[in-house]
Amino acid sequence: MSKIYFQGTYGAYSHLAALSIFKNAEIIPCKTFDECFLKASKDDNSKIIIPESNRITGNIGIEYLIFKYRLNIYSEYFQKIEHNLLGLPGTKISDIKDVYSHGQALSQCSKFIKSNNLIEHVRADTAGSAEMVSKTKDKTKAAIASSLSAKTYNLEIIKKNIENEKGNLTRFLIMGKNISQPEFANKKYITSFLFKLKSKPAALYQSLGGFAINGVNLTKLQSYPEKNTFDSFFFLCDLDGHIEDIKVQKALEELGLHCQDFHVLGVFEADKIRGK
Numbered sequence: 001m002s003k004i005y006f007q008g009t010y011g012a013y014s015h016l017a018a019l020s021i022f023k024n025a026e027i028i029p030c031k032t033f034d035e036c037f038l039k040a041s042k043d044d045n046s047k048i049i050i051p052e053s054n055r056i057t058g059n060i061g062i063e064y065l066i067f068k069y070r071l072n073i074y075s076e077y078f079q080k081i082e083h084n085l086l087g088l089p090g091t092k093i094s095d096i097k098d099v100y101s102h103g104q105a106l107s108q109c110s111k112f113i114k115s116n117n118l119i120e121h122v123r124a125d126t127a128g129s130a131e132m133v134s135k136t137k138d139k140t141k142a143a144i145a146s147s148l149s150a151k152t153y154n155l156e157i158i159k160k161n162i163e164n165e166k167g168n169l170t171r172f173l174i175m176g177k178n179i180s181q182p183e184f185a186n187k188k189y190i191t192s193f194l195f196k197l198k199s200k201p202a203a204l205y206q207s208l209g210g211f212a213i214n215g216v217n218l219t220k221l222q223s224y225p226e227k228n229t230f231d232s233f234f235f236l237c238d239l240d241g242h243i244e245d246i247k248v249q250k251a252l253e254e255l256g257l258h259c260q261d262f263h264v265l266g267v268f269e270a271d272k273i274r275g276k
Contacts, residue, residue: 001026003046005036011127011149017079017172018049019148033062037069040176047074047176054081055169057104063224063236066194066265071175073192073266078273081168083109086130086155087142093158100129101144109144112162118142130155169273181267184244188270190219191243193252196226196234196261203258204235210254214247216240234261243267 004025006014018027025047030036036048048071051060083105087096099106099118106113106120113120123129130149133141142158143149150157182189197203211218220238241248243264256262 003028003039003043005030005039005046005048007031007033007036007050008125009127009131011130011146011152012125013079013081013146013170014049014051014172015127016146016148017051017077017170020079021049021077021174033065037065037071037175040071041069042177044177047174049077050173050175051170052076052173053171054104055167055171056108056165059222060170063222064227066236067224067226067234070194070263070265071177072179073173073175073268074180075174075268076190076271077172077174078169078271079172081108081163081170082147082161083126083144083163084147084150084157085112085142085159085162086133086145086150086153087158088133088137088139089154089156091139091142091156091158095139096142096158097140099142099144100132102126102129105144108164108168109162111164112159127152171271175266181243182269184242188240188274189242189267190238190270191241191248191267192236192238192265194234194236194261194263194265195255195259196232197258198260199232207255207258210251211239213254214251216247216251240270 002025004018004022004027006018007030008014009029040046040048050062053059100121100123102125103122105126126145127149129143130145130153133143134153134155217240219240222236223233226232
């Protein structure tokens with residue numbers, strides 16, 4: 001049985017996403033993202049499911065680990081994020097004074113928190129907050145977390161869907177050590193890669209010309225400073241298309257002329273949600 005690692009505790013949104021995709025795998029929590037990447041880099045028979053960005057609050061901040069470990073990306077998965085107010089069974093909203101959750105979840109539910117005069121407390125993750133509330137046995141404390149967390153820690157959903165904006169999604173990446181790419185067919189693909197440019201003036205401008213000339217659409221281009229430096233940057237990129245497509249090959253060849261480091265992270269089918 002293959003192993004799937006996620007960051008957090010049981011009941012986390014990553015756990016929920018893993019259950020949606022992997023029906024027959026052993027799903028194992030890790031304390032940190034770094035631990036997830038490390039486990040997958042050492043074990044061919046394991047994969048990790050990692051949140052990469054959120055539609056409302058942007059990047060999760062795992063780019064440096066993608067750069068460091070260079071695991072293969074097999075697929076993307078968009079998980080609907082529905083935040084719930086969880087408390088001990090029998091708790092009413094009027095009983096609650098303190099609310100605990102991950103910083104992003106708290107900011108995504110700020111209107112509800114303010115309108116109910118709740119004092120917010122930032123914790124490492126949503127499910128861990130739910131676990132903490134279940135252990136305190138204190139009706140003045142509540143957590144913002146998934147419905148799976150409510151089931152996992154025997155809490156009651158006091159109020160469903162308390163997020164500011166409906167339709168919030170988190171993009172997850174499924175990654176692992178072995179390289180695997182789908183065959184080029186008549187489908188929508190994403191090619192994900194990272195690169196570091198040679199140090200010369202206007203390097204980025206020149207390096208991107210090949211994409212424009214070949215009509216290749218970049219859906220993501222983000223720069224990150226290399227560890228312990230502010231003058232050396234690497235870039236993470238997603239483009240529309242399969243690496244075996246001639247247009248994509250030509251664009252990447254052109255990019256390669258300007259690179260000190262270039263690495264393909266993965267080729268995978270675009271999630272159907274992208275088109276919506």
